[in-house]
Amino acid sequence: KSLAKSAIVAAVKYSERLGEVVDVADPEEEEEGDHHHGSSGEYILWDMSRPLEGSCELLFKKYDDPEGQEVFKHSSAHI
Numbered sequence: 001k002s003l004a005k006s007a008i009v010a011a012v013k014y015s016e017r018l019g020e021v022v023d024v025a026d027p028e029e030e031e032e033g034d035h036h037h038g039s040s041g042e043y044i045l046w047d048m049s050r051p052l053e054g055s056c057e058l059l060f061k062k063y064d065d066p067e068g069q070e071v072f073k074h075s076s077a078h079i
Contacts, residue, residue, distance in 0.1 A: 003062070004060060007060035007062055007068075008048070008061055008062060008071055008072050009045050009048060009068060009071040010045070010048055010060055010061065011045055011058070011059040011060075011067065012044055012045075012046040012052065012056045012059075013042065013043045013044075013056060014053070014056045016054045017054040043057075043059060
């Protein structure tokens with residue numbers, strides 16, 4: 001509970017996104033990297049207030065994490 005309350009941002013790795021269309025007819029397109037972020041197994045930063053879009057793994061990032069600090073400073077710059 002305390003980790004979720006102190007987290008600034010989440011890193012999300014989707015195993016399957018809702019509404020994602022996978023074209024298996026053209027394997028070259030996948031090799032060229034023309035796919036949605038998060039669909040190839042990498043973690044992407046995800047706003048904590050944004051709804052998740054499918055089956056995924058979550059890593060909570062707190063301020064003491066370098067990525068958490070980066071997101072906090074970026075968000076603060078908008079104020």
